[in-house]
Amino acid sequence: xxxxxTDVEVANARFYRAFEALDLARxxxxxxxxxxxxxxxxxxxxxxxxxxxxxxxxxxFTNTEEMRFTLSHVRTVAAGEIAVVTCTExxxxxxxxxITVTSVxxxxxxxxxxxxxxxxxxxxxxILARREEEPGGAS
Amino acid sequence: xxxxxTDVEVANARFYRAFEALDLARxxxxxxxxxxxxxxxxxxxxxxxxxxxxxxxxxxFTNTEEMRFTLSHVRTVAAGEIAVVTCTExxxxxxxxxITVTSVxxxxxxxxxxxxxxxxxxxxxxILARREEEPGGAS
Numbered sequence: 001x002x003x004x005x006t007d008v009e010v011a012n013a014r015f016y017r018a019f020e021a022l023d024l025a026r027x028x029x030x031x032x033x034x035x036x037x038x039x040x041x042x043x044x045x046x047x048x049x050x051x052x053x054x055x056x057x058x059x060x061f062t063n064t065e066e067m068r069f070t071l072s073h074v075r076t077v078a079a080g081e082i083a084v085v086t087c088t089e090x091x092x093x094x095x096x097x098x099i100t101v102t103s104v105x106x107x108x109x110x111x112x113x114x115x116x117x118x119x120x121x122x123x124x125x126x127i128l129a130r131r132e133e134e135p136g137g138a139s
Numbered sequence: 140x141x142x143x144x145t146d147v148e149v150a151n152a153r154f155y156r157a158f159e160a161l162d163l164a165r166x167x168x169x170x171x172x173x174x175x176x177x178x179x180x181x182x183x184x185x186x187x188x189x190x191x192x193x194x195x196x197x198x199x200f201t202n203t204e205e206m207r208f209t210l211s212h213v214r215t216v217a218a219g220e221i222a223v224v225t226c227t228e229x230x231x232x233x234x235x236x237x238i239t240v241t242s243v244x245x246x247x248x249x250x251x252x253x254x255x256x257x258x259x260x261x262x263x264x265x266i267l268a269r270r271e272e273e274p275g276g277a278s
Contacts, residue, residue: 036214036216038214038225040244040246040264042264042267043264043265043266043267044266044267045244045266046212046225046227046244048212048214073185073187075175075177075187077175077221077248077250077259077260078221079219079220079221079250080218080219080220080221081218081219082216082217082218082219082221082222082223083221084221084223084248084259084260086177086185086260086262088185105179105184105185105262107179107246107248107260107262109216109223109246109248111216111218120216120223121216121223121225121246123225123244123246123262123264125179125181125182125262125264125265126182126264127182127183127184128181128182128183
């Protein structure tokens with residue numbers, strides 16, 4: 001189980017390195033290419049199927065000058081052919097000459113293929129202002 | 140595989156019925172109760188571990204008068220002991236006397252237990268305004 005988790009965390013890290021490199025060929029190698037893949041970028045509508053997901057990476061890479069990730073709270077649940085990673089993406093990015101630092105929560109799902117673990121889902125979302133009804137114990 | 144998917148979709152539907160009922164005891168029966176469970180309500184910070192996740196449902200149920208879900212784009216990937224459901228939650232809700240209709244994207248992960256499929260992750264996020272760099276083909 002621990003080896004399984006390590007393999008998945010390597011696949012997860014490979015996704016963020018491809019993102020930092022703004023390299024579509026490397027993103028091609030990270031993802032499964034079926035109709036079953038899904039992607040939610042922060043605030044975006046749901047994208048389904050590899051062609052739509054790939055187009056989104058192409059658009060993001062075209063519009064991004066720099067992107068650096070530091071991950072925290074990385075948790076992996078892996079069993080059999082599917083693995084789920086949750087993490088906080090601490091992001092330094094440059095878009096249109098403006099540098100921003102932000103935190104995004106991500107759920108990443110991988111499936112085991114003959115070529116190793118391939119991403120089949122990326123769901124990322126921003127943390128908004130704290131809500132009054134949020135429980136005091138939440139962090 | 141199709142029976143597996145059906146079982147998981149039943150577990151997913153049970154989650155939304157517990158949410159609609161605003162019933163913490165039913166939510167107790169939907170979720171696994173370990174430290175490994177995680178939950179992201181729309182715009183909220185990451186919650187980890189069942190006590191924090193349960194507290195969040197208690198707070199939401201206390202502050203919600205009515206909640207009705209119609210699901211669309213339900214997709215299930217199930218293998219072995221883990222299953223992933225993605226769906227669009229079309230929500231009619233009543234909070235502080237105000238009725239709102241909104242769409243939320245959700246990723247729900249379940250693990251198989253001796254008592255059936257239990258939720259271990261719920262990640263929900265709002266769709267924000269369409270971005271200019273969004274690919275034209277995305278829907």
